[in-house]
Amino acid sequence: MLLCSDSQRHGQKGKIYIPKWGLGNMNVNLKLPKFKSIKEEALFWDSYDIGDFAHLMKPAKVKYNPRAPKEAVMALRLSPSLKKAVERLAQRNNLPTSTLVRGWVTERVRAAAV
16 A cells, blocks of 8 residues: 655645555556555545446445325424524525424434433
8 A cells, every 4th residue: 555645636634545556547447455444444535436436336226205204293383483483494404394393303302311
């Protein structure tokens, strides 16, 4: 393993991982090395794009429906001003109002359970 300390060129502080074959042309024969540590793997991925290893990837079958109904529904009575304030906060965070409120409720329930 070689290390390069040219932090200006690579836009980061410290050293980056350069494998034995160097940083030459794109190579479809690239293989993932065996890493001796998490730090070594982190340095490697700081130097490479996962797209360089697309030839090693296998498609995954994933089913996801963000609009799928939740298991339970709870109605809340809020004052109009509180409802508008919550809607503004949700909008500011680019979230649906229900997602924001569900997150808040989840946080408080977990905190109370400790």
